[in-house]
Amino acid sequence: MALVKTVDTELGLIEQAQQGDRNAFGELVRRHYESVVHVVYRMCGEVQLAEDAAQEAFLRAWINLPSFEPRANLRNWLYRIAVNAALDVLRRKSETFVEDEETLMVSDQMPGPEETLIRKEQVELLQRALRNLPEASRSVLVLREYGELSYQEIASVLDIPIGTVMSRLNYARNRLREVLQSHAQEMENAHA
């Protein structure tokens, strides 16, 4: 019952926003901002870039909203726009300066039990490896892990066949698995 009501009002907001109602659009932005900014953050890895990309995405959404089919999934449509906006923002940024890998690597190393430290290292390692993945497989992995979309949804968001979703996801996770393995190898060698 509550779900139906939410869907109903969302549909109403979409239709109002399509007519040019800025307040209705503002409400849609407030509702979807969090999921959009989280996904673009995982694409970019920086808060400022992510918020720029999110802003870009919502601006594009506002302009293209009249062509949106109101009964389709708005969040997935926003993801589609947001992933492209994130890639654009990253491209623009890479033209201005090269990312400083070192600053990302040496982050605050809080003292703690060794196991937690290793896990924290691994988490950071994977975030860096994620950002170094090719755009195509990174988009698929981000939508899967952080957008929590099904393969079918990813296929329609990125406009690719479902087989391509699977192969890109295989590539991405296997690549990260290798990074993790070689890191473990290095740690062993260092201890030996």
Add this chain to the structure above:
Amino acid sequence: MHEDMRALLNAYLDGELHGWRLLEVQNHLTSCESCRNELRELRAVSDLLRAAPLPEFTPAERFAANLALRLPRRPLKAQLQRGPSLTWWLAPLALMGLWFFVQTLIWLTTVLSLALSGGLLGESFSWISGSAAQSNLFAFLMNLFGGHLGTATQSTLSLLDRLVLFGNSLINQWFWQAIVALLYWLWMAVWWLRTRGRAFLPRLARA
């Protein structure tokens, strides 16, 4: 077999396998240790990715307020991108219905007049042909001069008159067909402008 199953491990991990494929992978996993290890590692990758902490972002309320200041006036062409209304889509259907109606009418009158002039329908229908088979002018002329003309001349003139009548009705029919076609083409042109033209018009405006 093992390689086929390896390619499905991610889909298995994501709960995207169903039916016999799911059973196949489950069966293979019970017997293949290397696949079990790989699945465990893939799951670790997924868990580590999801464990990454999120930083603080601008709160939604402030983000939306900032965005509102930057929203441009939506261009008019964007508002036209909505699909045409139902009546819009039904217009050609109505036109085609009209077209068929006119065609059927033409066909019926042609058949009927042929049948009448051939006498196929017999005497009982002659009242139809009474008015249709000769013009008022012809009847008037016949009343005035009919007595002075021979039967052969009379029937020749009558045939000519019928031909003129038939021609007139054809021109009438063509006129209506042309109107219908014109309306249909007009509809097509507007439809084209509203869809294809959208991509086309801004370029023209900029040039």
